[in-house]
Amino acid sequence: MAEQEEWEGLRVEGPDGNSGVAWLSLHRPTRFNALDAVLFHSLPLAIAKLDGNPDVRVIVLTGSGAHFCAGIDLSTFAQIAGGGGGGGRRNQTKKKEKKLRRDVKELQSSFTAFEECRKPVIAAIHGACIGGGIDMITACDLRYCTKDASFSVKEVDLAITADLGTLQRLPRLIGHGNTMELALTGRKFTGSEAKSMGLVQDVYDSKAEMLAAVETLAKQIASKSPLAVVGTKAVLLKSRDLTVAQGLEYVALWNAAMLISQDLKTAIQAQNHKQSKPFFSKL
Incomplete structure (x- = not known):
């Protein structure tokens, strides 16, 4: 039986047996999994725990109830906009600006945690995925959806202005022009359109x-060498922001440190003996 753990606004299950797969579900179904302050706080903590669990090799992100994520809860907007301290009007404005910047950076880090997680994160999207939901899935490594899924920046x-990652990550997935059009209009687009643009891998x-x-x-994916999977994710993400030459240098350094491993010997032995499922050690 898979282990189940409750975080406020989240549900974590698995891994079940030797599958290596853990399930992380947004769990505010009555609010369509809208992202409130508590959920923003819980997300990086849950991801860090899964990342540190040697039995977890892949994380699947889902949403409970009718929709994947309705975006940021209006209560969170109110909290961010409020406060700012006393003093004169100019002083008060400056304090509000500093507080807003700190708050935005903190919210950004909750989604960046998906990228910083060593293990691959796969988003499984159904129903609506709006606003902050787009910020979140673009930080995941793979994305799949249902044909009735709908998306909106x-x-x-x-x-x-979208400030939690969409404008930085979405253009790398679907291109500059597509992102510009979706971000400027805020229009709804379907799962099939998301696939045609490259946002999701399949519908x-x-x-x-x-x-x-x-x-x-x-x-x-979980059946592969954990070292190879972790390295592939790390190198792809790093190379995204580098020139080809810099990316080649980075992967050379990575493999120089990681290539001589028991996993490599295990993989070679499995190939030589035509073994279909080699057993790799945990991270």
Whole structure:
């Protein structure tokens, strides 16, 4: 039986047996998994715990209830906009600006935790994925959705600029022009359109079908050498922000430190003996 743990606004399950797959679910179904201050606080803590668990090799991110994520809860907007201290009007404005910058940086770090997690994170999206939900999934490593999923970079309709990662990460997934159009209009787009643009890897008819397919994929990744999987994610993310020459230098340094491992010997032996499922050590 898979281990289950409750965080406020989150549910963590797994890994079950030797699968290596853990499930992290946004769990505010009555609020359509809107992101409040507590959830922003819980997310990086839960991810850090999963990252540190040697039995976890892949994390699947899902949403409970009818929708994946309705964006940032209005209560969180109110908390960010409030406060600022006393003093004159100019002094008060400066204090509010400093507080807002600190608050935004803290919220950004909650989603950056997905990238900083050594293990791959796969987002499985159904229903609505709006605003902050886009910020979150673009920080994940792979994304899949149902055909009834809908997406919206909604911040422009709230008179703000998306500031938790969408404008930085989405162009690298779907291109500058597509991002510009979606961010300026705030329009809703479908799962099939998300796939055609490259935001998601595949679209499924139902949530059950999607979760089954994602679980199969996650188990396939989890069966690989943890060192190789961690290295592949780290090098791809690092190379995203480097020139080709710099990326080649980085991977050379990485493999110089990591290549001589028991996993390499195990993989070679498995190939030589035509062994279908080699057993790799935990991180």
